[in-house]
Amino acid sequence: MRKSxxxxxxxxxxxxxxxxxKALAKASDISASYLNLIEHNRRAVAxxxxxxxxRALDIPAARLADGVESALMGDLHEAxxxxxxxxxxxxxxxxxxxxxxxxxxxxxxxxxxxxDQEAAIAALSDRLTHDPFLAESLHGMLSNITAIxxxxxxxxxxxxxxxxxxxxFHAIIHEESRRLSDAAQALTNYFDHATDQNSGTATPExxxxxxxxxxxxxxxQIDDPESAVTLADIIANDPNLKNREARVLxxxxxxxxQRDALQMPLKEFAKSAAEVAYDPSNLARLFSTDLPAVxxxxxHLNRPGSPAPPMGLIVVNAAGHxxxxxxxxxxxxxxHGNACARWPLFQAFSRPERPIAALLELPNQQRFICLATxxxxxxxxxxxxxxxxxxxxxxxxxxxxxxxxxLPPTGSAQQIGTTCRICPRADCQTRxxxxxxxxxxxx
Amino acid sequence: MSKRVLIVEDEPxxxxxxxFLLGREGLEVHAETDGAKAMARLAxxxxxxxxxxxxxxxxxxxDILRDIQAADSPMPKVLMLTAKxxxxxxxxxxxxxxxxFMTKPFSNAEIVANIRVLLEK
Numbered sequence: 001m002r003k004s005x006x007x008x009x010x011x012x013x014x015x016x017x018x019x020x021x022k023a024l025a026k027a028s029d030i031s032a033s034y035l036n037l038i039e040h041n042r043r044a045v046a047x048x049x050x051x052x053x054x055r056a057l058d059i060p061a062a063r064l065a066d067g068v069e070s071a072l073m074g075d076l077h078e079a080x081x082x083x084x085x086x087x088x089x090x091x092x093x094x095x096x097x098x099x100x101x102x103x104x105x106x107x108x109x110x111x112x113x114x115x116d117q118e119a120a121i122a123a124l125s126d127r128l129t130h131d132p133f134l135a136e137s138l139h140g141m142l143s144n145i146t147a148i149x150x151x152x153x154x155x156x157x158x159x160x161x162x163x164x165x166x167x168x169f170h171a172i173i174h175e176e177s178r179r180l181s182d183a184a185q186a187l188t189n190y191f192d193h194a195t196d197q198n199s200g201t202a203t204p205e206x207x208x209x210x211x212x213x214x215x216x217x218x219x220x221q222i223d224d225p226e227s228a229v230t231l232a233d234i235i236a237n238d239p240n241l242k243n244r245e246a247r248v249l250x251x252x253x254x255x256x257x258q259r260d261a262l263q264m265p266l267k268e269f270a271k272s273a274a275e276v277a278y279d280p281s282n283l284a285r286l287f288s289t290d291l292p293a294v295x296x297x298x299x300h301l302n303r304p305g306s307p308a309p310p311m312g313l314i315v316v317n318a319a320g321h322x323x324x325x326x327x328x329x330x331x332x333x334x335x336h337g338n339a340c341a342r343w344p345l346f347q348a349f350s351r352p353e354r355p356i357a358a359l360l361e362l363p364n365q366q367r368f369i370c371l372a373t374x375x376x377x378x379x380x381x382x383x384x385x386x387x388x389x390x391x392x393x394x395x396x397x398x399x400x401x402x403x404x405x406x407l408p409p410t411g412s413a414q415q416i417g418t419t420c421r422i423c424p425r426a427d428c429q430t431r432x433x434x435x436x437x438x439x440x441x442x443x
Numbered sequence: 444m445s446k447r448v449l450i451v452e453d454e455p456x457x458x459x460x461x462x463f464l465l466g467r468e469g470l471e472v473h474a475e476t477d478g479a480k481a482m483a484r485l486a487x488x489x490x491x492x493x494x495x496x497x498x499x500x501x502x503x504x505x506d507i508l509r510d511i512q513a514a515d516s517p518m519p520k521v522l523m524l525t526a527k528x529x530x531x532x533x534x535x536x537x538x539x540x541x542x543x544f545m546t547k548p549f550s551n552a553e554i555v556a557n558i559r560v561l562l563e564k
Contacts, residue, residue, distance in 0.1 A: 138526075143457065146548040150464075154551065
Protein backbone atom coordinates (compact mmCIF):
# COMPACT_ATOMS: atom_id res chain seq x y z
CA MET A 1 0.00 0.00 0.00
CA ARG A 2 1.23 3.47 -0.84
CA LYS A 3 2.49 5.51 2.12
CA SER A 4 1.11 8.93 3.00
CA UNK A 5 3.54 11.64 1.97
CA UNK A 6 1.96 14.47 3.92
CA UNK A 7 4.52 14.03 6.72
CA UNK A 8 7.45 14.42 4.36
CA UNK A 9 5.95 17.61 2.96
CA UNK A 10 5.34 18.98 6.47
CA UNK A 11 8.97 18.28 7.40
CA UNK A 12 10.28 19.95 4.23
CA UNK A 13 8.07 23.00 4.72
CA UNK A 14 9.04 23.29 8.40
CA UNK A 15 12.73 23.20 7.50
CA UNK A 16 12.15 25.72 4.74
CA UNK A 17 10.65 28.27 7.14
CA UNK A 18 13.31 27.52 9.78
CA UNK A 19 11.07 26.16 12.55
CA UNK A 20 12.06 23.48 15.01
CA UNK A 21 9.88 20.41 15.40
CA LYS A 22 9.14 21.50 18.99
CA ALA A 23 8.05 24.97 17.89
CA LEU A 24 5.76 23.64 15.16
CA ALA A 25 4.26 21.07 17.52
CA LYS A 26 3.49 23.80 20.02
CA ALA A 27 2.03 26.14 17.40
CA SER A 28 -0.13 23.30 16.09
CA ASP A 29 -1.27 22.25 19.53
CA ILE A 30 0.05 18.69 19.32
CA SER A 31 2.91 16.90 21.09
CA ALA A 32 6.42 16.94 19.59
CA SER A 33 6.55 13.12 19.60
CA TYR A 34 3.27 12.94 17.66
CA LEU A 35 4.59 15.48 15.14
CA ASN A 36 7.75 13.39 14.83
CA LEU A 37 5.65 10.33 13.91
CA ILE A 38 3.65 12.41 11.41
CA GLU A 39 6.79 13.82 9.81
CA HIS A 40 8.16 10.31 9.30
CA ASN A 41 4.87 9.26 7.69
CA ARG A 42 4.15 6.83 10.52
CA ARG A 43 0.87 8.50 11.42
CA ALA A 44 -1.73 9.75 9.00
CA VAL A 45 -2.55 13.42 9.23
CA ALA A 46 -5.84 15.02 8.28
CA UNK A 47 -8.69 17.18 9.52
CA UNK A 48 -8.13 19.50 12.46
CA UNK A 49 -4.49 18.47 13.00
CA UNK A 50 -3.59 19.09 9.36
CA UNK A 51 -5.34 22.47 9.41
CA UNK A 52 -3.46 23.42 12.58
CA UNK A 53 -0.08 22.49 11.13
CA UNK A 54 -0.87 24.24 7.85
CA ARG A 55 -1.90 27.39 9.73
CA ALA A 56 1.32 27.30 11.78
CA LEU A 57 3.39 26.88 8.62
CA ASP A 58 1.36 29.59 6.85
CA ILE A 59 0.59 27.34 3.91
CA PRO A 60 -2.75 26.11 2.43
CA ALA A 61 -3.64 22.70 3.88
CA ALA A 62 -4.27 21.37 0.37
CA ARG A 63 -0.57 21.69 -0.40
CA LEU A 64 0.24 19.35 2.44
CA ALA A 65 -2.57 16.86 1.92
CA ASP A 66 -2.27 13.56 0.05
CA GLY A 67 -3.84 12.82 -3.29
CA VAL A 68 -2.18 15.47 -5.39
CA GLU A 69 0.70 13.21 -6.42
CA SER A 70 -1.08 10.11 -7.64
CA ALA A 71 -0.59 10.98 -11.29
CA LEU A 72 2.98 12.08 -10.65
CA MET A 73 3.68 8.84 -8.81
CA GLY A 74 2.25 6.80 -11.69
CA ASP A 75 4.34 8.70 -14.22
CA LEU A 76 7.53 8.24 -12.20
CA HIS A 77 6.89 4.52 -11.83
CA GLU A 78 6.36 4.32 -15.59
CA ALA A 79 9.53 6.34 -16.25
CA UNK A 80 11.52 4.06 -13.94
CA UNK A 81 10.16 0.99 -15.68
CA UNK A 82 10.89 2.44 -19.12
CA UNK A 83 14.49 3.22 -18.19
CA UNK A 84 16.68 0.51 -19.68
CA UNK A 85 19.49 1.01 -17.15
CA UNK A 86 17.37 -0.45 -14.35
CA UNK A 87 19.09 1.65 -11.72
CA UNK A 88 16.27 3.94 -10.59
CA UNK A 89 15.49 3.60 -6.87
CA UNK A 90 11.81 2.67 -7.14
CA UNK A 91 11.42 2.59 -3.37
CA UNK A 92 12.50 6.21 -3.10
CA UNK A 93 9.90 7.62 -5.50
CA UNK A 94 7.51 8.73 -2.77
CA UNK A 95 10.33 10.29 -0.80
CA UNK A 96 11.51 12.13 -3.91
CA UNK A 97 8.04 13.54 -4.64
CA UNK A 98 7.75 14.71 -1.09
CA UNK A 99 11.20 16.23 -0.84
CA UNK A 100 11.87 17.36 -4.38
CA UNK A 101 8.51 17.93 -6.10
CA UNK A 102 10.09 20.25 -8.69
CA UNK A 103 12.62 17.63 -9.77
CA UNK A 104 9.89 14.99 -9.82
CA UNK A 105 7.75 17.14 -12.14
CA UNK A 106 10.74 17.90 -14.36
CA UNK A 107 11.63 14.22 -14.61
CA UNK A 108 8.10 13.21 -15.59
CA UNK A 109 7.90 16.05 -18.12
CA UNK A 110 11.16 14.88 -19.72
CA UNK A 111 9.94 11.28 -19.66
CA UNK A 112 6.68 12.22 -21.41
CA UNK A 113 8.62 14.17 -24.05
CA UNK A 114 10.91 11.19 -24.65
CA UNK A 115 7.91 8.89 -24.98
CA ASP A 116 6.21 11.26 -27.44
CA GLN A 117 9.41 11.64 -29.45
CA GLU A 118 9.83 7.88 -29.66
CA ALA A 119 6.31 7.65 -31.06
CA ALA A 120 7.10 10.44 -33.56
CA ILE A 121 10.32 8.68 -34.62
CA ALA A 122 8.37 5.47 -35.12
CA ALA A 123 5.79 7.28 -37.25
CA LEU A 124 8.42 9.05 -39.38
CA SER A 125 10.50 5.91 -39.77
CA ASP A 126 7.33 4.11 -40.72
CA ARG A 127 6.59 6.69 -43.38
CA LEU A 128 10.09 6.92 -44.87
CA THR A 129 10.58 3.16 -45.00
CA HIS A 130 7.22 2.12 -46.31
CA ASP A 131 5.38 5.07 -47.77
CA PRO A 132 4.24 3.80 -51.18
CA PHE A 133 4.01 7.33 -52.59
CA LEU A 134 7.64 8.12 -51.75
CA ALA A 135 8.91 4.78 -53.06
CA GLU A 136 6.92 5.14 -56.28
CA SER A 137 8.01 8.77 -56.79
CA LEU A 138 11.70 8.03 -56.27
CA HIS A 139 11.54 5.02 -58.55
CA GLY A 140 9.86 7.11 -61.25
CA MET A 141 12.34 9.98 -60.93
CA LEU A 142 15.34 7.66 -61.18
CA SER A 143 13.84 6.14 -64.32
CA ASN A 144 13.34 9.64 -65.81
CA ILE A 145 16.94 10.54 -64.97
CA THR A 146 18.21 7.27 -66.48
CA ALA A 147 16.42 7.95 -69.76
CA ILE A 148 17.64 11.58 -69.90
CA UNK A 149 21.22 10.70 -69.02
CA UNK A 150 21.46 7.81 -71.46
CA UNK A 151 19.84 9.73 -74.33
CA UNK A 152 21.86 12.91 -73.73
CA UNK A 153 25.04 10.83 -73.64
CA UNK A 154 24.18 9.26 -77.01
CA UNK A 155 23.47 12.67 -78.56
CA UNK A 156 26.71 14.11 -77.20
CA UNK A 157 29.11 11.26 -77.97
CA UNK A 158 27.75 9.61 -81.10
CA UNK A 159 27.96 11.70 -84.24
CA UNK A 160 26.53 9.44 -86.95
CA UNK A 161 22.89 9.30 -85.83
CA UNK A 162 20.32 9.51 -88.60
CA UNK A 163 18.13 12.66 -88.38
CA UNK A 164 14.89 10.78 -87.59
CA UNK A 165 16.51 8.94 -84.69
CA UNK A 166 18.17 12.15 -83.51
CA UNK A 167 14.81 13.89 -83.50
CA UNK A 168 13.29 11.00 -81.47
CA PHE A 169 16.07 11.33 -78.89
CA HIS A 170 15.42 15.05 -78.58
CA ALA A 171 11.75 14.30 -78.03
CA ILE A 172 12.66 11.76 -75.34
CA ILE A 173 14.78 14.31 -73.47
CA HIS A 174 11.95 16.83 -73.67
CA GLU A 175 9.33 14.33 -72.50
CA GLU A 176 11.42 12.88 -69.67
CA SER A 177 12.44 16.37 -68.47
CA ARG A 178 8.79 17.33 -68.23
CA ARG A 179 7.96 14.13 -66.35
CA LEU A 180 10.88 14.72 -63.99
CA SER A 181 9.71 18.25 -63.36
CA ASP A 182 6.16 17.06 -62.64
CA ALA A 183 7.44 14.38 -60.27
CA ALA A 184 9.60 16.93 -58.42
CA GLN A 185 6.61 19.25 -58.11
CA ALA A 186 4.41 16.43 -56.78
CA LEU A 187 7.08 15.53 -54.25
CA THR A 188 7.37 19.17 -53.13
CA ASN A 189 3.59 19.35 -52.68
CA TYR A 190 3.69 16.10 -50.75
CA PHE A 191 6.31 17.37 -48.30
CA ASP A 192 4.53 20.72 -47.97
CA HIS A 193 1.38 18.84 -47.06
CA ALA A 194 3.25 16.46 -44.74
CA THR A 195 4.63 19.35 -42.73
CA ASP A 196 1.31 21.16 -42.55
CA GLN A 197 0.86 21.45 -38.80
CA ASN A 198 -2.86 21.95 -39.13
CA SER A 199 -3.53 18.62 -40.70
CA GLY A 200 -0.45 16.68 -39.64
CA THR A 201 -1.24 14.17 -42.34
CA ALA A 202 0.17 13.17 -45.68
CA THR A 203 -0.88 9.77 -46.95
CA PRO A 204 -4.50 8.60 -47.34
CA GLU A 205 -3.92 6.14 -44.47
CA UNK A 206 -2.79 9.00 -42.24
CA UNK A 207 -5.84 11.06 -43.21
CA UNK A 208 -8.02 8.07 -42.29
CA UNK A 209 -6.25 7.74 -38.94
CA UNK A 210 -6.69 11.46 -38.28
CA UNK A 211 -10.38 11.26 -39.19
CA UNK A 212 -11.01 8.30 -36.85
CA UNK A 213 -9.05 9.92 -34.04
CA UNK A 214 -10.97 13.23 -34.38
CA UNK A 215 -14.19 11.22 -34.00
CA UNK A 216 -12.83 9.18 -31.07
CA UNK A 217 -13.35 6.07 -33.19
CA UNK A 218 -17.12 6.17 -32.80
CA UNK A 219 -19.95 7.59 -34.89
CA UNK A 220 -23.17 8.23 -32.96
CA GLN A 221 -24.82 9.33 -36.24
CA ILE A 222 -24.39 5.78 -37.58
CA ASP A 223 -25.25 4.11 -34.27
CA ASP A 224 -28.52 6.04 -34.03
CA PRO A 225 -31.09 4.15 -36.13
CA GLU A 226 -33.27 7.30 -36.27
CA SER A 227 -30.51 9.50 -37.65
CA ALA A 228 -30.93 10.85 -41.17
CA VAL A 229 -27.21 11.54 -41.54
CA THR A 230 -25.64 9.50 -44.34
CA LEU A 231 -22.06 8.26 -44.63
CA ALA A 232 -21.55 10.76 -47.45
CA ASP A 233 -22.70 13.58 -45.11
CA ILE A 234 -20.15 12.55 -42.47
CA ILE A 235 -17.37 12.58 -45.05
CA ALA A 236 -18.47 15.83 -46.67
CA ASN A 237 -18.66 17.57 -43.29
CA ASP A 238 -15.01 16.91 -42.47
CA PRO A 239 -12.88 19.65 -44.09
CA ASN A 240 -9.68 17.80 -43.18
CA LEU A 241 -10.36 14.99 -45.64
CA LYS A 242 -8.58 16.51 -48.57
CA ASN A 243 -7.59 13.81 -50.99
CA ARG A 244 -9.84 11.48 -52.91
CA GLU A 245 -8.04 8.28 -51.89
CA ALA A 246 -8.48 9.21 -48.21
CA ARG A 247 -12.22 9.78 -48.72
CA VAL A 248 -12.49 6.37 -50.38
CA LEU A 249 -10.71 4.75 -47.41
CA UNK A 250 -12.96 6.60 -44.95
CA UNK A 251 -16.06 5.54 -46.90
CA UNK A 252 -14.97 1.87 -46.80
CA UNK A 253 -14.26 2.09 -43.06
CA UNK A 254 -17.60 3.74 -42.32
CA UNK A 255 -19.43 1.14 -44.43
CA UNK A 256 -17.95 -1.62 -42.26
CA UNK A 257 -18.89 0.35 -39.12
CA GLN A 258 -22.45 0.70 -40.45
CA ARG A 259 -22.68 -3.01 -41.23
CA ASP A 260 -21.48 -3.84 -37.70
CA ALA A 261 -23.91 -1.31 -36.21
CA LEU A 262 -26.82 -2.94 -38.03
CA GLN A 263 -25.81 -6.41 -36.88
CA MET A 264 -24.86 -5.32 -33.36
CA PRO A 265 -26.97 -2.23 -32.50
CA LEU A 266 -25.13 -0.10 -29.97
CA LYS A 267 -27.62 -0.14 -27.09
CA GLU A 268 -28.22 -3.89 -27.20
CA PHE A 269 -24.56 -4.64 -27.81
CA ALA A 270 -23.33 -2.42 -24.96
CA LYS A 271 -25.89 -3.98 -22.58
CA SER A 272 -25.06 -7.55 -23.62
CA ALA A 273 -21.33 -6.84 -23.55
CA ALA A 274 -21.54 -5.62 -19.96
CA GLU A 275 -23.68 -8.65 -19.00
CA VAL A 276 -21.20 -11.17 -20.42
CA ALA A 277 -18.17 -9.23 -19.12
CA TYR A 278 -17.12 -8.29 -22.68
CA ASP A 279 -16.54 -11.93 -23.65
CA PRO A 280 -16.14 -11.82 -27.48
CA SER A 281 -17.03 -15.49 -28.03
CA ASN A 282 -20.25 -15.10 -26.10
CA LEU A 283 -21.12 -11.91 -27.97
CA ALA A 284 -20.41 -13.56 -31.33
CA ARG A 285 -22.95 -16.28 -30.42
CA LEU A 286 -25.51 -13.78 -29.11
CA PHE A 287 -25.36 -11.62 -32.24
CA SER A 288 -24.81 -14.50 -34.72
CA THR A 289 -21.60 -13.04 -36.06
CA ASP A 290 -17.88 -13.77 -36.05
CA LEU A 291 -15.07 -12.80 -33.68
CA PRO A 292 -13.44 -10.18 -35.95
CA ALA A 293 -16.73 -8.27 -36.18
CA VAL A 294 -17.18 -8.44 -32.39
CA UNK A 295 -13.58 -7.24 -31.91
CA UNK A 296 -14.34 -4.23 -34.12
CA UNK A 297 -17.53 -3.41 -32.24
CA UNK A 298 -15.84 -3.81 -28.85
CA UNK A 299 -13.07 -1.42 -29.88
CA HIS A 300 -15.76 1.28 -30.41
CA LEU A 301 -17.50 0.77 -27.06
CA ASN A 302 -15.30 2.87 -24.80
CA ARG A 303 -16.81 6.35 -25.02
CA PRO A 304 -17.86 9.01 -22.50
CA GLY A 305 -20.31 7.57 -19.97
CA SER A 306 -19.66 3.96 -20.97
CA PRO A 307 -18.37 1.46 -18.39
CA ALA A 308 -16.55 -0.50 -21.14
CA PRO A 309 -12.79 -0.71 -20.75
CA PRO A 310 -10.66 0.90 -23.47
CA MET A 311 -9.82 -1.63 -26.17
CA GLY A 312 -7.29 -1.27 -28.97
CA LEU A 313 -7.51 -3.15 -32.24
CA ILE A 314 -5.29 -3.98 -35.17
CA VAL A 315 -6.25 -6.03 -38.21
CA VAL A 316 -3.56 -7.13 -40.68
CA ASN A 317 -3.44 -9.13 -43.89
CA ALA A 318 -1.06 -12.05 -44.32
CA ALA A 319 1.68 -9.67 -45.49
CA GLY A 320 1.45 -7.81 -42.17
CA HIS A 321 -0.11 -4.69 -43.70
CA UNK A 322 -2.34 -2.93 -41.18
CA UNK A 323 -5.92 -2.73 -42.49
CA UNK A 324 -7.55 -1.42 -39.31
CA UNK A 325 -5.84 0.44 -36.47
CA UNK A 326 -7.40 1.58 -33.22
CA UNK A 327 -4.40 2.43 -31.04
CA UNK A 328 -4.42 2.83 -27.26
CA UNK A 329 -2.59 5.74 -25.59
CA UNK A 330 0.12 3.40 -24.28
CA UNK A 331 0.20 0.90 -27.13
CA UNK A 332 1.29 2.39 -30.44
CA UNK A 333 0.29 0.44 -33.54
CA UNK A 334 2.64 0.89 -36.53
CA UNK A 335 0.86 1.78 -39.75
CA HIS A 336 2.93 -0.37 -42.10
CA GLY A 337 4.05 -3.98 -41.81
CA ASN A 338 6.94 -3.55 -39.42
CA ALA A 339 5.26 -4.40 -36.13
CA CYS A 340 6.85 -6.61 -33.47
CA ALA A 341 7.09 -10.19 -34.74
CA ARG A 342 6.34 -11.44 -31.23
CA TRP A 343 2.75 -10.24 -31.33
CA PRO A 344 0.27 -13.14 -31.06
CA LEU A 345 -1.43 -11.51 -34.06
CA PHE A 346 1.21 -13.08 -36.29
CA GLN A 347 1.22 -16.43 -34.45
CA ALA A 348 -2.52 -16.58 -35.14
CA PHE A 349 -1.79 -17.09 -38.86
CA SER A 350 -0.22 -20.47 -38.03
CA ARG A 351 -3.44 -21.67 -36.34
CA PRO A 352 -6.36 -19.99 -38.11
CA GLU A 353 -9.76 -19.85 -36.40
CA ARG A 354 -8.29 -20.97 -33.08
CA PRO A 355 -8.33 -17.79 -30.95
CA ILE A 356 -5.33 -16.98 -28.78
CA ALA A 357 -5.43 -15.24 -25.39
CA ALA A 358 -2.16 -13.91 -24.03
CA LEU A 359 -0.71 -11.45 -21.56
CA LEU A 360 1.74 -9.05 -23.19
CA GLU A 361 4.32 -6.78 -21.63
CA LEU A 362 5.85 -3.78 -23.38
CA PRO A 363 9.41 -2.65 -22.60
CA ASN A 364 7.96 0.02 -20.27
CA GLN A 365 6.34 -2.84 -18.31
CA GLN A 366 2.82 -1.80 -19.30
CA ARG A 367 0.76 -4.97 -19.63
CA PHE A 368 -2.13 -5.79 -21.92
CA ILE A 369 -4.52 -8.68 -22.32
CA CYS A 370 -4.44 -9.72 -25.95
CA LEU A 371 -7.05 -11.70 -27.89
CA ALA A 372 -6.02 -12.68 -31.41
CA THR A 373 -7.52 -14.73 -34.18
CA UNK A 374 -6.81 -15.38 -37.87
CA UNK A 375 -9.67 -16.13 -40.23
CA UNK A 376 -10.31 -16.56 -43.97
CA UNK A 377 -11.74 -13.51 -45.71
CA UNK A 378 -13.94 -15.50 -48.05
CA UNK A 379 -14.45 -18.99 -49.33
CA UNK A 380 -12.36 -20.82 -51.89
CA UNK A 381 -13.36 -23.09 -54.72
CA UNK A 382 -11.54 -26.32 -55.62
CA UNK A 383 -7.89 -25.66 -56.34
CA UNK A 384 -8.08 -22.08 -54.99
CA UNK A 385 -6.32 -20.91 -51.89
CA UNK A 386 -7.92 -18.93 -49.08
CA UNK A 387 -6.81 -15.46 -48.07
CA UNK A 388 -6.45 -14.78 -44.37
CA UNK A 389 -6.53 -11.76 -42.08
CA UNK A 390 -5.76 -11.61 -38.38
CA UNK A 391 -7.29 -9.39 -35.68
CA UNK A 392 -5.83 -8.54 -32.30
CA UNK A 393 -7.85 -6.90 -29.52
CA UNK A 394 -5.88 -5.25 -26.68
CA UNK A 395 -7.17 -4.45 -23.20
CA UNK A 396 -4.96 -2.75 -20.59
CA UNK A 397 -4.28 -5.22 -17.78
CA UNK A 398 -5.62 -2.85 -15.11
CA UNK A 399 -9.10 -3.72 -16.43
CA UNK A 400 -8.46 -7.43 -15.93
CA UNK A 401 -11.03 -7.68 -13.13
CA UNK A 402 -13.82 -6.85 -15.60
CA UNK A 403 -12.98 -9.73 -17.95
CA UNK A 404 -11.32 -12.31 -15.71
CA UNK A 405 -14.50 -14.40 -15.29
CA UNK A 406 -14.21 -15.86 -18.81
CA LEU A 407 -10.56 -15.17 -19.71
CA PRO A 408 -8.64 -18.43 -20.14
CA PRO A 409 -5.24 -18.74 -18.40
CA THR A 410 -2.76 -16.51 -20.24
CA GLY A 411 0.42 -17.81 -18.62
CA SER A 412 3.32 -15.52 -17.87
CA ALA A 413 3.63 -12.20 -19.69
CA GLN A 414 5.13 -12.36 -23.17
CA GLN A 415 7.84 -9.73 -23.66
CA ILE A 416 6.99 -7.77 -26.78
CA GLY A 417 7.61 -4.35 -28.35
CA THR A 418 5.74 -2.22 -30.84
CA THR A 419 8.28 -1.90 -33.63
CA CYS A 420 11.99 -2.79 -33.77
CA ARG A 421 13.10 0.76 -34.61
CA ILE A 422 12.29 2.05 -31.13
CA CYS A 423 12.37 -1.16 -29.09
CA PRO A 424 15.02 -1.24 -26.35
CA ARG A 425 15.12 -5.07 -26.07
CA ALA A 426 18.76 -5.52 -27.09
CA ASP A 427 18.71 -9.32 -26.81
CA CYS A 428 15.55 -9.91 -28.87
CA GLN A 429 15.97 -12.89 -31.20
CA THR A 430 13.25 -11.63 -33.54
CA ARG A 431 14.77 -8.19 -34.13
CA UNK A 432 14.44 -7.36 -37.82
CA UNK A 433 15.82 -3.82 -37.88
CA UNK A 434 18.39 -1.96 -35.77
CA UNK A 435 17.06 0.47 -33.21
CA UNK A 436 17.23 4.13 -34.15
CA UNK A 437 18.08 5.11 -30.58
CA UNK A 438 21.22 3.64 -28.99
CA UNK A 439 20.70 0.07 -27.80
CA UNK A 440 20.91 -0.67 -24.11
CA UNK A 441 24.06 -2.74 -24.49
CA UNK A 442 25.79 0.00 -26.48
CA UNK A 443 25.38 2.65 -23.83
CA MET B 444 24.77 -14.70 -86.60
CA SER B 445 24.30 -11.84 -84.14
CA LYS B 446 23.54 -12.53 -80.49
CA ARG B 447 20.04 -11.82 -79.21
CA VAL B 448 19.21 -9.58 -76.27
CA LEU B 449 15.78 -9.27 -74.60
CA ILE B 450 15.17 -6.05 -72.64
CA VAL B 451 12.37 -6.46 -70.07
CA GLU B 452 11.72 -2.89 -68.96
CA ASP B 453 8.57 -0.82 -68.53
CA GLU B 454 10.08 2.55 -69.52
CA PRO B 455 9.93 2.83 -73.34
CA UNK B 456 12.47 5.66 -73.42
CA UNK B 457 15.07 3.55 -71.61
CA UNK B 458 14.32 0.72 -74.06
CA UNK B 459 14.87 3.16 -76.95
CA UNK B 460 18.31 4.30 -75.80
CA UNK B 461 19.44 0.79 -74.79
CA UNK B 462 18.21 -0.63 -78.10
CA PHE B 463 20.14 2.04 -80.01
CA LEU B 464 23.34 1.38 -78.04
CA LEU B 465 23.15 -2.41 -78.28
CA GLY B 466 22.14 -2.28 -81.96
CA ARG B 467 25.38 -0.42 -82.65
CA GLU B 468 27.18 -3.30 -80.95
CA GLY B 469 25.77 -5.63 -83.57
CA LEU B 470 23.25 -7.26 -81.24
CA GLU B 471 19.70 -8.25 -82.17
CA VAL B 472 17.56 -6.39 -79.64
CA HIS B 473 14.03 -7.27 -78.55
CA ALA B 474 11.94 -5.63 -75.84
CA GLU B 475 9.02 -6.44 -73.57
CA THR B 476 7.34 -3.97 -71.20
CA ASP B 477 4.95 -6.35 -69.38
CA GLY B 478 6.39 -8.63 -66.67
CA ALA B 479 3.63 -11.20 -67.19
CA LYS B 480 4.57 -11.65 -70.87
CA ALA B 481 8.33 -11.86 -70.36
CA MET B 482 8.60 -15.65 -70.17
CA ALA B 483 6.62 -16.17 -73.38
CA ARG B 484 8.90 -13.69 -75.19
CA LEU B 485 11.93 -15.41 -73.74
CA ALA B 486 10.77 -18.79 -75.07
CA UNK B 487 10.08 -17.25 -78.46
CA UNK B 488 13.38 -15.35 -78.85
CA UNK B 489 15.76 -17.56 -76.81
CA UNK B 490 18.17 -14.70 -76.14
CA UNK B 491 21.77 -15.02 -75.00
CA UNK B 492 21.23 -12.08 -72.62
CA UNK B 493 18.24 -10.74 -70.69
CA UNK B 494 18.28 -7.20 -69.31
CA UNK B 495 15.71 -7.33 -66.54
CA UNK B 496 14.20 -4.44 -64.58
CA UNK B 497 13.24 -5.24 -60.96
CA UNK B 498 10.02 -3.22 -60.80
CA UNK B 499 7.72 -4.22 -63.62
CA UNK B 500 3.97 -4.15 -64.16
CA UNK B 501 2.23 -7.42 -63.22
CA UNK B 502 5.35 -9.43 -62.25
CA UNK B 503 8.58 -8.44 -60.53
CA UNK B 504 11.99 -8.99 -62.09
CA UNK B 505 12.80 -11.37 -59.23
CA ASP B 506 9.87 -13.63 -60.11
CA ILE B 507 10.94 -13.67 -63.75
CA LEU B 508 14.53 -14.47 -62.74
CA ARG B 509 13.30 -17.47 -60.70
CA ASP B 510 11.25 -18.69 -63.67
CA ILE B 511 14.23 -18.33 -66.03
CA GLN B 512 16.28 -20.50 -63.71
CA ALA B 513 13.55 -23.10 -63.37
CA ALA B 514 12.93 -23.31 -67.13
CA ASP B 515 14.26 -26.24 -69.20
CA SER B 516 15.66 -24.00 -71.94
CA PRO B 517 19.34 -22.94 -71.95
CA MET B 518 20.02 -20.35 -69.26
CA PRO B 519 20.72 -16.90 -70.70
CA LYS B 520 22.99 -14.40 -68.99
CA VAL B 521 20.93 -12.02 -66.84
CA LEU B 522 21.69 -8.38 -66.07
CA MET B 523 19.32 -6.88 -63.52
CA LEU B 524 18.51 -3.20 -63.33
CA THR B 525 16.89 -1.43 -60.43
CA ALA B 526 16.00 2.17 -59.84
CA LYS B 527 16.04 1.67 -56.12
CA UNK B 528 19.69 0.74 -55.72
CA UNK B 529 18.93 -0.75 -52.35
CA UNK B 530 21.19 -3.36 -50.82
CA UNK B 531 18.10 -5.45 -50.20
CA UNK B 532 17.42 -5.74 -53.95
CA UNK B 533 21.06 -6.50 -54.74
CA UNK B 534 21.17 -9.12 -52.00
CA UNK B 535 18.00 -10.78 -53.23
CA UNK B 536 19.23 -10.80 -56.83
CA UNK B 537 22.49 -12.41 -55.75
CA UNK B 538 20.68 -15.00 -53.65
CA UNK B 539 18.49 -16.01 -56.58
CA UNK B 540 21.53 -15.98 -58.86
CA UNK B 541 22.09 -13.13 -61.29
CA UNK B 542 25.13 -12.56 -63.51
CA UNK B 543 25.26 -8.82 -62.97
CA PHE B 544 23.32 -6.20 -61.04
CA MET B 545 23.36 -2.51 -62.00
CA THR B 546 21.51 0.48 -60.58
CA LYS B 547 19.78 3.28 -62.44
CA PRO B 548 20.89 5.78 -63.55
CA PHE B 549 23.72 3.90 -65.30
CA SER B 550 26.38 5.19 -67.63
CA ASN B 551 26.12 4.09 -71.28
CA ALA B 552 29.80 3.20 -71.44
CA GLU B 553 29.58 1.07 -68.32
CA ILE B 554 26.49 -0.88 -69.33
CA VAL B 555 27.81 -1.53 -72.83
CA ALA B 556 31.18 -2.68 -71.45
CA ASN B 557 29.46 -4.98 -68.95
CA ILE B 558 27.24 -6.49 -71.65
CA ARG B 559 30.28 -7.15 -73.86
CA VAL B 560 31.96 -9.01 -70.98
CA LEU B 561 28.82 -11.01 -70.18
CA LEU B 562 28.35 -12.11 -73.78
CA GLU B 563 32.00 -13.09 -74.17
CA LYS B 564 31.92 -15.39 -71.13
